[in-house]
Amino acid sequence: MTVQDNKSRYSPDFDMPVRGDTITADRYISRDWMDKEGQNLWPKVWHLGGMLAELEEEGDFIRHDFGKDSILMIAQADGSVRAFYNSCPHRGNRLVLGDAGSLPRITCGYHGWQFTPDGVLAKVQDPDDFAGGNPCGKVHLSELRCETWGPFVFWCMDDDVPPLAQWMAPLQERLANYGLDNWVRVLKLSCDAEFNWKVIRDNFNESYHLPTIHPELATFINDGLPTTVFEMYPSGHNAMWMIGHQATTRVDYHSAEVPAPLDDIARAWGIDPADYQGRTGEIRAAVIAAKRKLGPERGYTMYEHMTDQQLVDYFHCTLFPNLTLTMSPEQMQVLRTEPHPTDPEKCVFQHWCLYPPVKGMKEVVTPIGTVPLRHDAVARHSRYGDGVSLGFVADQDLSIGTTQQQGLNSRGFKGCILPGQEKRIQRFHELLNDYVAGKGPVQPA
Ligand code: FES
Ligand SMILES: [Fe+2]
Structure with missing residues (x-):
């Protein structure tokens, strides 16, 4: 999982060719597309x-x-x-x-x-x-x-369809170290939304939107292109490794004081941010060392099985066609959209958050605030736009859904123009084209 330069963002071990099919708007708005998905896509996946x-x-x-x-x-x-x-x-x-x-x-x-x-x-x-x-x-x-x-x-x-283990490949294996078996779903949030399910699906298949839609993440997630690695698997799923505990390399945070919230994260692991003035990029390595040393006594017994990368970075797994599992060592977010029963321009958005049952821990910090660490401590369904939060970052993603749906309905929209880093979107739609044409499911090599 190494990246040589700006252009090799796709892991050489996990890259897939694309054909260049045009991604037109009909798939987001037409009942015919929706019916074909109902017939040839949804029954063919787990x-x-x-x-x-x-x-x-x-x-x-x-x-x-x-x-x-x-x-x-x-x-x-x-x-x-x-x-x-x-x-x-x-x-x-x-x-x-x-x-x-x-x-x-x-x-x-x-x-x-x-x-x-x-x-x-x-x-x-x-x-x-x-x-x-x-x-x-x-x-x-x-x-x-x-x-x-x-x-x-x-x-x-x-x-x-292949058995679940085969269908998920290789993500079961890649996620094994997190020790997910007994993690607790603390948040079960969902909402009805006014856009096609693929609008947010595309959003989770790229990180191009981070600087504009999630500017707050830039001080502790490095979304810079040279450091972000994308993986595409023969099974149709894909993943993205994003460096965590490190500010973005798009902006020069690295020569000054350690920015918030990285300073607080460092303190929580016994690291004095003042010692890292002008060396913000080195905090990540210090957190790895601190987690190795202090994790077990704080109840994070699963750390010992994790790689250094898993201890501090964000691993976003996007399973074809509609399920995203976003991993940090202490939180799993399940994010997905499902089709509306009859209207192609609507969907249901779901956001679950799971946490490891760390001994002695009574509450956890979730995307909607601090919540008791117990099954479905917050479970609610709402309508997007009614002011109920689906989590801070998810709210930001959802905020573009309605306007994108409107723009896709324009006679002037001729099909997507994608940069190299959005290749996962291209592949997703090409797989979708194959399924809708009756050529699914993907049979992993
Ligand atoms: S008993 Fe179920 S429909 Fe009659
Ligand atoms: Fe996002």
């Missing part, structure tokens, strides 16, 4: 459905509404999790209306059919009134694939 922490006892369930569909993930007697479509086999009524909970029996609200947690019909009204005899034990909820990784449960509608 979807993050929710947290395993909510599926401990038999009958515990979580519901994930996606587009027009709704999926139930249900804990089984043997500790496994199975996923079912949330639709009654009798006449199609949506079975479960709650987001999560525990149900020894799933009971349809229309005619009262009951199902056990393994999806088997257990009770009906008038069982003798069926031509084939009592349907109990014979009728099942419609099932789909379900697998788990780390603290998460995933579902997939299609049997031809």
Whole structure:
């Protein structure tokens, strides 16, 4: 993962060719595109459905509404999790209306059919009134694939998609050192937004917008091109390593005093910023050393498995097509957009934040402030524009969504013009073109 010069920002080990397909506006605005995605894209990928922490006892369930569909993930007697479509086999009524909970029996609200947690019909009204005899034990909820990784449960509608581990490659491996299995989702934020799901997806596939949309990050994340490394994998996913605990090289912060908040971060690890006057760039190495020394006694037992890079830098993993996992050693952000059920110019934006359960730690600093370290300490859904924060940085990203959607609707927009550093956007749309044309899923080499 080394970078030689300004032009080799793509890791030579993880680069992929692109064709140069024109990225036109129709994919963001037309119902035809939306329908094709519904047919050829969404059934062909794995979807993050929710947290395993909510599926401990038999009958515990979580519901994930996606587009027009709704999926139930249900804990089984043997500790496994199975996923079912949330639709009654009798006449199609949506079975479960709650987001999560525990149900020894799933009971349809229309005619009262009951199902056990393994999806088997257990009770009906008038069982003798069926031509084939009592349907109990014979009728099942419609099932789909379900697998788990780390603290998460995933579902997939299609049997031809590779298993989750293969589909995620190589990110499972790259994320292993963080020790994510028991991390706690503290924030579960979401909102309805007035733009196509790909508008924010594109935003997460580039860092070109950081100096304009997130100027505050410049004093502790180095977004300079020579130091930021992009990786593109055969699986269709990609990642970006951005140097942390270091000010940007776009601006000369390095000859003066250590800027905020880097000064406070240094102090928190027992480093006196005054000692680094004119040497701000060296704080990062000092933090690595301090974390190695002080981390274990402060409860950060996972540090010992992490590389130096993982201890201080930001690793943004973007899984095709719509899931971003942004890693620092003490926080995982899950950021994604999902399509609106019927309107291509709307979407649902979701932002979860997970934290390691550090012994003795009662609260954590999150993108919306200090919050108790417990499952879903803040869980809320809002409408973008109503003044409810989705997290400081996410709010900044969302702020461009509506105006970009408007501009994409212009007759004057002829297609995107991308600099080299936005190659991940180009590849994303070329993969999308292939899927929509019925050529998905990607089969990793
Ligand atoms: S539709 Fe579910 S019991 Fe009739
Ligand atoms: Fe951003």
